[in-house]
Amino acid sequence: MSEQVSQILVVGGGISGISTAVEAAEAGYNVTVVEQAPFLGGRVARMNKYFPKLCPPACGLEINFRRIKLNSRIEYLTLAEVENISGSSGNFDVTVTQRPRFINDKCVSCGACAEACPVEVPNDFNLGMSNRKAAYMPYEQAFPQQYVIDEHACQKDSCGEACKKACKYDAIDLSMQPLSYVTKYKSIVLATGWKPYDASKMDNLGFTTSKNIIANVAMERLASKNGPTQGKIVRPSDGKEAKRVAFVQCAGSRDENHLAYCSAVCCLASLKQITYVREQYPDAEIYMFYIDLRTSGTTYERFLNTVKDDEKVTLIKGKVAKVHEDQSTGDIIVEAEDIMAGKKIKVPVDLCVLATGMQSTLGDMRLPHEVKINENGFMVEDINQPGIYAVGCAKDPMDVAKSVQGATGAALKAIQTVRRSA
Amino acid sequence: MAEQVIKPDLDFVKGVMASGGESLKKCYQCATCSVVCNVTPDDHPFPRKEMVWAQWGLKEKFVGNPDVWLCHQCNDCTAYCPRGAQPGEVLGAIRKQGIKEYAAVSFLSDLVGDKSKVALLFAIPAILVALVISMAGNWAPEGDVIFSKFMPIITIQMLFTPALLFGVVVAFLGVKKFWTDMKQANGVSSGDLKGSIIAALTEIVSHKKFQTCDVSKDRYISHGLVFFSFVALFITTAIGAVYIDVLHMESPFYLGYGTPVKILGNAGAIAIIAGVVLMMSNRLKNEATLGKGSYFDWMLLSLILTIGLSGLLAELTRVAGIGTMAYPIYFIHLVSVLALFLYLPYSKLAHMFYRTAAISFIKYSGRDSQSPEVAAAVSAVATGEPAEEEQTKTEQSS
Numbered sequence: 001m002s003e004q005v006s007q008i009l010v011v012g013g014g015i016s017g018i019s020t021a022v023e024a025a026e027a028g029y030n031v032t033v034v035e036q037a038p039f040l041g042g043r044v045a046r047m048n049k050y051f052p053k054l055c056p057p058a059c060g061l062e063i064n065f066r067r068i069k070l071n072s073r074i075e076y077l078t079l080a081e082v083e084n085i086s087g088s089s090g091n092f093d094v095t096v097t098q099r100p101r102f103i104n105d106k107c108v109s110c111g112a113c114a115e116a117c118p119v120e121v122p123n124d125f126n127l128g129m130s131n132r133k134a135a136y137m138p139y140e141q142a143f144p145q146q147y148v149i150d151e152h153a154c155q156k157d158s159c160g161e162a163c164k165k166a167c168k169y170d171a172i173d174l175s176m177q178p179l180s181y182v183t184k185y186k187s188i189v190l191a192t193g194w195k196p197y198d199a200s201k202m203d204n205l206g207f208t209t210s211k212n213i214i215a216n217v218a219m220e221r222l223a224s225k226n227g228p229t230q231g232k233i234v235r236p237s238d239g240k241e242a243k244r245v246a247f248v249q250c251a252g253s254r255d256e257n258h259l260a261y262c263s264a265v266c267c268l269a270s271l272k273q274i275t276y277v278r279e280q281y282p283d284a285e286i287y288m289f290y291i292d293l294r295t296s297g298t299t300y301e302r303f304l305n306t307v308k309d310d311e312k313v314t315l316i317k318g319k320v321a322k323v324h325e326d327q328s329t330g331d332i333i334v335e336a337e338d339i340m341a342g343k344k345i346k347v348p349v350d351l352c353v354l355a356t357g358m359q360s361t362l363g364d365m366r367l368p369h370e371v372k373i374n375e376n377g378f379m380v381e382d383i384n385q386p387g388i389y390a391v392g393c394a395k396d397p398m399d400v401a402k403s404v405q406g407a408t409g410a411a412l413k414a415i416q417t418v419r420r421s422a
Numbered sequence: 423m424a425e426q427v428i429k430p431d432l433d434f435v436k437g438v439m440a441s442g443g444e445s446l447k448k449c450y451q452c453a454t455c456s457v458v459c460n461v462t463p464d465d466h467p468f469p470r471k472e473m474v475w476a477q478w479g480l481k482e483k484f485v486g487n488p489d490v491w492l493c494h495q496c497n498d499c500t501a502y503c504p505r506g507a508q509p510g511e512v513l514g515a516i517r518k519q520g521i522k523e524y525a526a527v528s529f530l531s532d533l534v535g536d537k538s539k540v541a542l543l544f545a546i547p548a549i550l551v552a553l554v555i556s557m558a559g560n561w562a563p564e565g566d567v568i569f570s571k572f573m574p575i576i577t578i579q580m581l582f583t584p585a586l587l588f589g590v591v592v593a594f595l596g597v598k599k600f601w602t603d604m605k606q607a608n609g610v611s612s613g614d615l616k617g618s619i620i621a622a623l624t625e626i627v628s629h630k631k632f633q634t635c636d637v638s639k640d641r642y643i644s645h646g647l648v649f650f651s652f653v654a655l656f657i658t659t660a661i662g663a664v665y666i667d668v669l670h671m672e673s674p675f676y677l678g679y680g681t682p683v684k685i686l687g688n689a690g691a692i693a694i695i696a697g698v699v700l701m702m703s704n705r706l707k708n709e710a711t712l713g714k715g716s717y718f719d720w721m722l723l724s725l726i727l728t729i730g731l732s733g734l735l736a737e738l739t740r741v742a743g744i745g746t747m748a749y750p751i752y753f754i755h756l757v758s759v760l761a762l763f764l765y766l767p768y769s770k771l772a773h774m775f776y777r778t779a780a781i782s783f784i785k786y787s788g789r790d791s792q793s794p795e796v797a798a799a800v801s802a803v804a805t806g807e808p809a810e811e812e813q814t815k816t817e818q819s820s
Contacts, residue, residue: 204458204502250452255504291452321457321502337453337467344456344464 014042016392017191089387090421100176263357430479442716443515486603491780496635589766647697
């Protein structure tokens with residue numbers, strides 16, 4: 001930890017967290033970002049494109065990483081988690097534990113350790129659709145640009161020496177131990193983000209029964225150049241080009257049995273993903289099944305209309321409630337009622353994308369400090385508990401644009417607390 | 423789009439909501455229900471469209487509509503409903519409204535469907551039975567327990583036969599009207615009536631639709647038990663009637679426990695109790711996912727359970743020679759059976775008529791098998807051509 005006195009703690013290093021940190025730091029306040037993954041960027045780093053501009057998130061992340069790198073007021077801890085928060089507004093005592101990276105700052109990210117590493121495990125960055133080594137770079141653009149050794153996968157005793165020998169820079173240190181810090185902060189911003197709702201919980205949507213039924217987050221990886229298929233959208237079962245694709249909206253969202261609320265982004269995410277497929281295969285046919293298309297705001301509405309105008313895209317009002325694989329062909333049969341026609345239909349497709357919603361990570365997290373959580377698992381800022389604020393999807397399901405806008409507000413709230421307690 | 427004035431019938435909406443469909447307004451028309459339903463035909467899927475009709479009070483849409491009667495109350499729709507709108511319960515409530523609509527002597531409908539009138543509901547058959555016993559029977563017969571001393575067989579026949587006849591005639595008239603409405607509403611003028619009824623009965627006996635229920639799989643067993651015990655007990659009673667009235671012989675029930683008629687009767691009694699208890703326990707067990715069932719629903723279950731239990735207990739106490747218990751239990755048995763007969767066309771039991779008619783009708787109208795039109799519509803969607811014609815039709819009609 002630096003000698004500088006940190007003032008604001010940001011929990012979570014995704015787009016909301018780093019935006020908050022940058023905003024506060026550039027206004028002259030000292031910020032610490034605590035991120036549990038070995039890299040910053042969170043869910044956004046896994047996205048192929050943003051809607052509605054269809055530009056790559058890599059671009060915005062790069063700018064933010066540069067702002068972090070150049071700003072001495074920002075300190076970030078990866079592989080770190082907040083263990084405990086005590087005290088109150090203006091005077092919090094925070095315990096942070098940091099898991100060992102086993103690779104020190106001497107790393108020049110040459111990749112020799114990964115080459116030497118004999119252990120292969122499913123790559124969580126690609127949602128298990130590819131493998132990685134136990135010594136790995138989370139993804140090409142990862143920040144910090146530093147390899148990491150997966151403490152659960154690494155077989156230290158049997159091959160640790162080979163790994164060490166492979167590194168010319170003496171960057172590997174398998175003896176690293178977890179660290180614990182206790183620091184004072186004046187205010188805290190929770191940017192704990194979201195996770196995709198577990199699609200296997202919807203037993204009627206067949207997620208566990210076929211590889212060709214995927215979640216929307218997996219589609220982002222399939223379409224990404226740095227994804228498991230180098231950006232080629234194919235069926236996971238046999239690599240066949242996915243030219244007939246069904247998008248199943250509200251897969252778990254607006255459903256009392258799952259997520260009772262609208263996840264706010266899935267309609268636009270699917271419309272965006274439709275453009276991925278249509279761009280790749282000019283003859284591809286798309287079926288998007290929805291209850292309502294929620295694309296509020298002029299730009300989003302315009303985006304919907306653009307996709308709608310594509311004659312290869314069929315939007316069907318009616319929620320898909322049964323999905324299964326045709327065992328002989330690997331095709332996926334999606335069943336819905338075409339409400340406007342008043343008929344039940346079965347549509348065979350190559351790939352079925354479940355538009356799963358955003359679930360708060362706060363709900364099942366052991367919270368280091370008591371915060372008010374609403375019935376949907378998102379944080380409610382409590383007027384009786386100043387000093388702790390929420391930003392992005394810790395607060396509500398929302399898209400990147402709104403998260404970033406909110407980050408400016410969250411930074412200001414955090415700054416106000418710092419000023420008041422000064 | 424053709425202009426259409428919608429005239430909501432608010433009383434109908436209130437009626438549905440008051441009789442088990444109180445969750446109706448929660449529906450947001452996602453159509454999950456129509457998709458998870460394994461009983462619905464693909465070309466006229468229910469219950470999504472019924473939900474919006476009921477919300478809007480479009481009562482006329484239900485006149486002559488066989489679809490609500492094709493529902494077998496599996497409640498898969500309710501289990502998967504994302505809003506807790508309980509389409510299964512709503513459809514039950516709509517059927518109740520249909521029963522009420524088609525049965526003559528409407529005050530009896532109100533009596534059967536209204537929880538607050540339950541005392542009167544049973545007072546009527548109780549007074550009738552009590553009157554007959556006071557006039558022609560004996561409230562406390564001496565000696566061996568013989569039920570005909572309590573209420574002579576001839577008086578039972580004089581009371582119960584007209585009661586059953588009344589029930590059947592009212593039900594028949596209701597079904598006749600329903601059938602005419604179905605023909606009119608669906609524009610069907612002719613068909614193979616006999617063949618359709620036979621096909622419908624075959625389907626009903628097989629219970630194959632119940633086998634397609636996903637969440638409440640054991641409904642196949644419970645409904646089957648109750649259904650076949652009704653058949654068994656009907657046969658038993660019919661044999662008795664033939665012996666006494668047609669052959670003028672002594673009741674076959676004196677012939678001893680080893681005789682087929684006695685075995686059938688007792689097996690029926692045990693099966694009916696088992697079936698109803700299974701139905702009740704399933705409803706309680708699945709209350710959270712499938713709904714608790716309406717008063718109308720529980721009324722019939724309770725009545726059948728009372729008949730089964732009182733019948734079996736009356737027999738056991740009679741054999742044991744405990745007159746002080748046997749006669750009162752037998753009295754309950756008589757009252758509950760009379761209630762079943764009298765209220766046949768008004769209670770949920772009337773489903774046996776209307777559901778048979780509806781299943782017969784879809785066979786009669788040729789709607790049972792998926793029509794070529796539908797196959798075309800499906801492939802149109804599947805090839806990306808919007809089924810424009812279909813859409814226009816729906817828009818015009820909605």
